[in-house]
Amino acid sequence: MPVYHPPRIAASEITPREIYMSRRKFMGTAAAGLVVAGASSALAAPLAGSPSTFSTDETLTPKEAVTSYNNFYEFGTAKSDPAQNSGQFDPLPWSVKVDGLVGKPREFGMDELIKMPLEDRVYRLRCVEGWSMVIPWIGFPLAALLDQVEPLGSAKYVSFETIVRPEQMPGQTGFFQPLEWPYVEGLRLDEARHPLTILAVGLYGETLPNQNGAPIRLVVPWKYGFKSIKSIVKISLVEEQPQTTWKNSNAREYGFYSNVNPEVDHPRWSQATEQRIGEGGFFSVANRPTLKFNGYADEVASLYEGMDLKANF
């Protein structure tokens, strides 16, 4: 099997910080003109994490692409909607309620969460639609948070919930809404405790932009992107398999597990290949084979030993 060597990105191709910051400043000013309050909180603050051996050394997807090509239906269904429509969203103050089958249920403030031992995690992200990115997240293992609330022995699953804030999330208003709110997701407890599973609070050296799930989101790199729920307000430990939004929307097409798997096609399209966003161009699309568990099989395949991955898609 041929080994893929990622092309090295030339230093000259990286947008200098002052240029993208000046764009950000312009956008911020423009947003402030439209929105009375809340525009300032959309500005990112620098954030640092320590390196991690879980990071890939593949070429990063340019920040411009990571922050302009998003699925975040709370802000609209077009890929450009989240970046365009999230200027009003105010991610601070924020808190995450952790409850359910735990010994010490409590609420975590964002000031506290941002002080968790943060790590840089450069992960592949594979969307169920057939595209992928490589994103430098900053976050901490979900297990570190779960440890603090002391899950009970009866807890088998973890469920997650996104904020509902129609006044700041235009996708949650109007008569034509593609999904039910709040957006909910879930993991098996062992998946949630896996060291690859993180709660991300930043990317590209800064706090999370609104369109990427500010101020805190889940990242489960071996599952399709929709599992990595954004703007989390509630985490509950439960005994039964929790409801998940896309499965509720279409159970035939989206399963609870939704592990990246080139051998199990989506009913309507193939999952064998993926298009790497930001690579190639108009006349040279960067298609590549999709890897089982998104390339994290060594770390996570044991979680599903003996399971029929076609039936448990």
Place this chain on the structure above:
Amino acid sequence: MTVIPSLPRRLHGPSIWALYVIGLCPAAWYFYQGATGGLGVNPVKTFEHLLGIWALRFLIATLAITPLRDIAGINWLRYRRGLGLLAFYYVLMHFAVWLILDRGLDFSSIAGDIVKRPYITIGMVCLVSLAPLAATSNNWSIRRLGPRWSKLHQLIYPVALGGALHYLLAVKSVTFQPFIHIALVAVLLAYRPLRKPFLGWKRGSKPSVARATR
């Protein structure tokens, strides 16, 4: 009961040519944007989807000519051939972009997709069905085929239905844009079986107008 002033006869020919020029503008503009980085970070998919949506729009416009004449009394029959051909050109470009720019002429995976993916199968059938319609759109064919021409060109109805279905099956969730396009196709197709009774009713209620337009 013409609502808008009719075009002077000498401008009929030029206006049809103008339709082709204007109709091809979206494709040219999006191609230019795609080639110069104006279509975002996934330009091929964006371009491909835009061409498909415009193909459906021209199909919708083609199907709208008859009800427009029946209901509003606007006779734009002279533009129907141009609209139909534009729909065909957009379907062809949509297919070419998928084949060349998106799939990179990887014929084995393309063949597999056409056979295995219902929405792609439907899209292919529509493209193939449109080809004879485009080929027989000239005056010579119309004369030569006679009544068979009308029969053949009724293929546009299943093609429009297939186009809408293709769109419906290709999207992850039915949002506003697909909904509107699919609903328009549905309404225009639903009008066809209602046309005869509608025209009969119209004739019955206004006998003098009906005679005048015959």
